[in-house]
Amino acid sequence: MTAPPDDGTRVELYRTMVLARTFEEAMLREYHADKGPGFDIGKGLVPGEMHLAAGQEPVAAGVCAHLTTDDAVTATHRPHHFAIAHGIDLRRMAAEIFGRETGLGRGRGGHMHLFDPATHFSCSGIIAEGYPPALGQAFAFQRKGTDRVAVAVTGEGAANQGAFHESLNLAALWRLPVVFVVEDNDWGISVPRASSTCVPSNAVRAAGYDMPGERIEDNAVEAVYAAAGRAVARARAGDGPSLIEVHTLRLWGHFEGDAQAYRKDIEDVPGRDPLPTYERTLREAGLLDEAGAAAVKAEAVEKVEDAVRFAKESPAPDPAEAGRYVFADGGPA
Structure with missing residues (x-):
């Protein structure tokens, strides 16, 4: 059994959730500030698509509370909350999102391609792409004899991808120190999970790969914390992988500009916001x-x-150096 979070940890969980939400609100503001007239994703200080994780903060806060920056995290195309919870540098992340030279990838990757060797964090715009690289990291940790x-x-939609099942199979076969996390926000873009997935909980799929599986309901950060504690402890002890699915909430659209006409629950969404819910819990606990x-x-x-000021004040990459960093030695300019 995992001990419940102590009082200090509970406040830190709240602090992490608030920081992640505040960052997302700032990105929402900056992204839409200059997209008009009309809506052109190529315009403005933050060009390209934008996927924000407002509502999903309990997953990142609860899981990453058990990690150090020596542990690795591979996230999705909706990555900011996990990046922040895992300790990524806010200034460099903001600069990357703004496409600036001071960013994590020198402005070449943008918000879906955040890579930070200092915290062993990465993400990708490709669905389920983070699962196989996590196996490579876990394999290296295992071979080196560490407890990392x-x-x-x-997301829950990616649990139907081949990479998901192949990764669970190999992780179990080799008893790799991996924790698989599925964020079930009910929607694979505009497709409800019931229309695409044959089981009501992806946690049951863990049994097919001989590993523990657990589903957390109600977007409950302390329940996530407890489940993640069990899974991380199992991995550190050399007992192999675990799967955790969290029924969470996507407060905003799949991407910015998503009209969400497909959502019948949209009017009820604000009332399920996990931040005021958890704040109320902590207030009642004194x-x-x-x-x-x-x-x-x-x-x-x-x-x-x-972080936003730092990003705005940072230089954009020199177009003459577009070929730099393509090759390991810097390559042709």
Whole structure:
């Protein structure tokens, strides 16, 4: 059994969730600031698509509370909350999203391709792509005789991909130190999970690969924390992989600009926001009062706005150097 989070950890879970949400709100603001007239994703300071994770913060906070920056995390095309919970540098992440030279990938990757060797974090725009690389990281950790673990995150729609099943099979066969995390936000873009997935819970699929599987309901951060604690401890002990699915919530569209006409639940969504829910829980427990909550939010705003300023003030990459970093030695300019 995993011990419940102590009072200090509970407040830290809240702090992580608030920071992640504050960052997403800032990206929402900056992304839409100059996309008009009309809506052109190629325009503005933040060009390209944008997938925001507002509502899914409990998953990242609960899982990453058990990790260090020596552990690896591979995330999805909706990655910011996991990047923040895993300790990525906010300034460099913001700069990458803005396409600036000071970004994690020197502005070449953008928000779906964040790579940070300092925290062993990566993500990809390809569905289920993060699962196989996590196996490689876990294999390396195992071969070196360490207790480091890899966490591989994907959405519920990707659980029908071949890469998902192949990864679970090989991780179990080799008893790799991997924690597989599935974020079930009910929607694979515009397709409800019931129309694409034959089982109501992907956690049951773990049994087919001889590993523990657990589903967390109600977007409950402390339940995620407990499940992740069990899974991470199992991986560190050399007992192999685990699968955790969390029924979470996508507050906003699949991407920015998504009209969400397909969503019949849209009017009820704000009432299921996990941040005020958890804040209320902490207040009732006497761990947070109005001043404390305001201080957490103010601290988050200060950090995020600093990162946004840094990004805006950073130089854009020189077009003459578009060929740099294509090859390991820097390659032709």
